[in-house]
Amino acid sequence: MTTETMPGEAIVIPAPAAAPAGGSEMPTPPVLSPHAKACIIAALEQRHAPSTARNYRQDWEKFTAWCSTHGHISIPAHPAVVADYLTECADLRTEAGERAYSMNTLARWVASINYWHRAVDHRAPGDFQLVKDTIAGLRRTYAAAGDRPVKRVAPLELAEIEHIVTTLRADANTWQARTRERRDSALLLLGFLGAFRRSELSDLQIRDVTIHSSDGLHMRVRRSKTDQTGQGLVKAAPVALTHTVCGPCTYRRWLDVLAAHQTDGRPGIIRLLRIDDVPTGHVCHLPHPDLTDVDVPVFRPIRVNGNLGDTALSGQAIHAAYRRAAQAGGLSPAKIAQLGGHSVRAGFVTEALRNGAQPHEIQRQTGHASPTTVGIYAREHNPLTGNAVTRFAR
Secondary structure (H helix, E strand, O other), rough: OOOOOOOOOOOEEEOOOOOOOOOOOOOOOOOHHHHHHHHHHHHHHHOOHHHHHHHHHHHHHHHHHHHHHOOOOOOOOHHHHHHHHHHHOOEOOOOEEEEEEOHHHHHHHHHHHHHHHHOOOOOHHHHHHHHHHHHHHHHHHHHHOOOOOOOOOOOOOOOHHHHHHHHHHHHHHOOOHHHHHHHHHHHHEEEEEEOOOOHHHHOEEEEEEEOOOOOEEEEEOOOOOOEEOOOOOEEEEEOOOOOOHHHHHHHHHHHHHHHHHHHHOOOOOOHHHHHOOOOOOOOOOOOOOOOOOOOEOOOOEEEOOOOOOOOOHHHHHHHHHHHHHHOOOOOHHHHHHHHHOOOHHHHHHHHHHHHHHOOHHHHHHHHOOHHHHHHHHHHHHHOOOOOHHHHOOO
């Protein structure tokens, strides 16, 4: 059965088999109203992060369309059908001669197919050895040919962030530039210290940030990629020894802008920032302004004319802000090309490992579900930590 989830997009809830693997008979599916179908779809998609739900939906539609074209049954799908699907798509090439799909994409397709099978009590095709071996063989084929290697963003480390922030402040000579500097400095430093994902920074509201007398800032992540049920996670940003890399100070300076905007709009921001305001010391201990509306985003878009938007800064806009700030800070073009929205998070993990932090300590701040993921950062960006080669350094 099909129901419209949004204009132009449809999703299929596959009908269960008459006799699933357990041997007991499956009841005949009832005839559901369009509203009931929509509610079921909404519940299924809320089980996962929005991007995951979108991928599952689109991947399943792609697979069912392929099965229809080739005369196969999509559910329950035979393992050989899934293997055929994967190998055929793995051979597809772009106009430039590169493989059209990466191994990560192919593996995600299997996860999507598995999900929709399990949703109606069918055995997941990906559990069969044939599909597992097909994926393993394709991985080796890709690796041997050097096709579509995993690209990871470069970490943005604290010394680089300090240089960028210092440069932004020195070069901000208009009230519009000072507005952007305050926001971008807070984005960089809080993003690094909190090891935030872009989505977490985008979702952060003023009510989620608490000024703490000894801890600096407590920042509540209400929901994240690894916490879809909303148990929440509190991240801390301590007061730094140097005000140039003090996360609470950058938040305090940006909060002044938000308060001025809330009180008087554009004229209020102009009055606040019409003169040079480069800080010479800590400002995080000064009295913080009281905002009447705290159910609003911390980070918002800034238009060319300096006007503040009312919506949250998107993940893509955060990515662009990091790159733009790095360019203004004078980082090399090669480094800037490797930066992404994940760079500050990668920088936090990389430096934490270098400073001797244990994986469980890092997970406490990042919210990673597994220490295995933390290990990827160690291999990619911090190869000397725990490496016997350091014993030969002179």
